Structure formats: structure tokens, C-alpha cells
Amino acid sequence: MSLSTEITSKVIEIKVLKRNGSTEDYSKDKLASSLKLAGVPDPDLVIGALDIKGTISTNELSDRIQLIMLNMVTDDLRWHDAARNYLLWSVYKQVWGGKDIVKAINKGRIKFEDAYREGFKTWFRIGLELRIWDSEMSAWYAQHIDELAEYLDPPSRDLLLTYNGVRTLMSRYLLKRLDGTFFETPPQYL
Template sequence: MVGIKVLKRNGSTEDFLRDKLVRSLKLAGVPDPDLVVNALDIKGIVPSSELSDRVQLIMLNMVTEDLRWHDAARNYLLWSVYKQVWGKDVVKAINDGRVKFEDAYREGFKAWFRTGLELRIWDSEMSAWYAQHIDELAKYLDPSRDLLLTYNGVRTLMSRYLLKRLDGSFFEAPQYLWMRTAMGVAYAELKYGGDPITWARRFYDLMSN
């Protein structure tokens, strides 16, 4: 695989590094990372998205032999979303053990909400009210519930529901989507003397579980 280049999303290229891919596969729980790398048929310049798709396809073809391959493919796909949502520096800090995954997930939720405010993505009245409670909602998120999703479930969220930036990269993780939806529905409780936070939690639990 000498001479192979990976074309990044930002248009830059970098050398394909076998060890880097093996490390990512191990973090995803792949039963046999070397099998995946050896099965790759790539040459020249390969877009990073195409490389990721090929890696996932190899893993999915192994599912009939061992269901661990399904979970590994799902995990690998989720981490590709996390890297886009939080940035590669945060993901690297998690992998290095400098930041806890749960902390990064919840801090990312607060950053996601602030960015939505700045870009005026959210309803102004609703977001102004929820801004007072965003720390409380962030603490309630359960990142482990991403693992309740199947590989196809993650793919469906990516293709239809997760918010994206203008450059096509993902802006939110699965639990942000569930909480965003829960917040939107629960806000109506203000009109009837109810507590939107209590109901946002209930709706979130129903969807995320």
C-alpha cells in the first residue's frame, strides 16, 4: 500500500497509514483488524469517505460468521459521525484517555446548542427558554444509548435525520437528535402549566430507548 493517498473532506491529501487504520479498527472492536486491512483493494488517491465505506463493507460481509462484526461496523460508523460533530482533536483526546467519552458527548451537546443559537437554526422563543436549562438537559443525555442502534439504524439517521453543516459534515450525534425532538414537543407544556424539562426527559427516554 505504499504510495496510496487519502483525499480528506477539506480537499487535502495525506499518506495512507496502515497503523492508523488498524488503531481505529481496534477502538471500534473489530475482531480481526488485519483481515480488514488486507482485504482492502485500494490504489492511487482514495477519498476518505470511499475508504470508510469499503472498510464497513468488508466488516458487514463477515457478519454471518460472527455478529461481533456487525457491532464493530456500527461502532466504526458512529465514530465517523463523532469526528465530524466534535472534531478530530476531541476524538483523539478521547482515544488517548485524556477526555472521557461521556464528558465529550455532553460538552458537545452544549456546544451544539450554542452554535445553533448563533446561526439562528433554532426557534428564537423556544431556544431562549431552553438556554436556561441546557446544562441540566446535557447531564441527562445517555451516550451509551447510541449502542442500542443497529448499523442500519445509524445509516438511516445519517441519511435522513441528523443535521448537517453547509459543507455536508454532520452537526449532531444521535442523542442530540432525540433530545432536540423531545425539547420541541415538550415546549408546548408551557401553555398548559406543565414543565417542559420533565416532559423533555420523558420523551427523550421513549425515543432513545
């Protein structure tokens, strides 16, 4: 067996276990795109610092990425903002129903502000259907939901939060669905 054959046979296939139970191949390009969207100062540094073998869940992968970024904060405070943004994007994906919206934003098919406002209106309507909101109070809001959505100034309020502030909201206050995914973003709670 030649050296190149031996090295090739030892390459470990990395899989990512998604929240819905499916798996997909790990993609450095996909991860780099997500990191750029979050404003990471050096996406290649984060990707290079990851030590992944076999199968890893999206939650564990996300936690590792955030830990790498938080460890860089002492060198440059932009890493804190990037970690917060990366965490916020994970909440947005869950609330807005998946990565399709994020892909559309990345490709310029939809503006972030529009997705945010539509997500707000969808959140409110689903809450009505599930009878989460008080029916008497929500009647007024239902009539004015489009106007209320226009007053949102995304993501300016989200960016006022620190990384720990987002984590605290996620762990203690934001509504979740039965499957554990988030039902609301920080401004919808606040």
C-alpha cells in the first residue's frame, strides 16, 4: 500500500446531525458563509480551530464555534459581537422555520429587515392559532399587526444585547415549541 492510499483510507467522514434527526456532510464552505454572515473577523481561524471527527450535532458544533470565538475576545472585542450574532442567527433560523430564509438573505433574494418583520407577523398569527395570546387583547393587535411590524428596527435592538444576555433570554425566557426549538426572538419577548 502506498503512502497516499494509506492517508486517503484514514480520512474520516464528518457528518452533522441536524435538529430534525437527519444527517448531512460537514461543509467548510457552508460554515464559512455562516461565520461571515455573523461578522466573524477571521472565519478560517475558527474553522481551523475546530477539531471534529465522526458525527457531531448542530448544537454541539454551534457551541464549539461560539467557545472558539469567546476565547478570542481578549484579543479583539469584535469576536464577542460575532459570537452574539452567530447565536442570534441560530435563534432566527429556528423561529423563522429553517435555513431557507437565511439562504434567501445570503443570496440577496430577501432583505434581512423584511424577513424579520414577516417572521414577527407569522409568530403573532401562529400564537393566535395556538391560543397562546389572550383573545381579547390580541384582537386589537391582530388589526394592527402590519403597522406594528413596520415599527420594528431589526436588528438594532438585538444588537444591544450582549452574548450573555442572549444566552440568558434563550435559557430562561424565550418561548419554545414542544420539539425544543425557539418560537420567539429576543425583541418579541422584550
